[in-house]
Amino acid sequence: xxxxxxxxxxxxxxxxxxxxxxxxxxxxxxxxxxxxxxxxxxxxxxxxxxxxxxxxxxxxxxxxxxxxxxxxxxxxxxxxxxxxxxxxxx
Numbered sequence: 001x002x003x004x005x006x007x008x009x010x011x012x013x014x015x016x017x018x019x020x021x022x023x024x025x026x027x028x029x030x031x032x033x034x035x036x037x038x039x040x041x042x043x044x045x046x047x048x049x050x051x052x053x054x055x056x057x058x059x060x061x062x063x064x065x066x067x068x069x070x071x072x073x074x075x076x077x078x079x080x081x082x083x084x085x086x087x088x089x090x
Contacts, residue, residue, distance in 0.1 A: 005053070005057070007049045007050060007053055008049075008053055008056075008076055008077055009022075009024045009046070009049040009050075009052035009053050009056070010024065010049055011024055011025040011049065012024065012025050013025075013049075013052065013069065013070075014069075014070035014071070015052070015056055015067045015068070015069060015070060015076060016067060016068045016069075016070050017056065017059050017060075017063075017065060017067045018063070018065055019042075020042045020043070020044070020059075021042070021043045021044070021070070022043075022044045022046055022052050022055050022056055022059075022067070023043065023044070023045055023046065023052075024046050024048070024049055024051075024052035025046075025047070056076050057076075060076065
């Protein structure tokens with residue numbers, strides 16, 4: 001059985017997956033991000049950190065791409081440098 005990976009995403013995180021975006025948390029607060037999205041990009045609203053992690057991990061496995069945190073630029077899976085420094089909304 002495959003061991004579960006520790007969660008990387010937190011509520012309020014925005015992750016960049018190439019031209020696409022994944023936001024973790026309450027979708028009610030994401031309207032501005034949706035309106036400011038890039039042309040031809042896709043925004044995925046993930047209700048929980050586990051759901052966002054799953055979407056990002058799957059995208060990385062399928063594309064070979066690297067997701068980056070929208071504010072800090074850190075790679076997905078890389079620990080944050082300051083636990084309170086990434087309340088990101090686009």
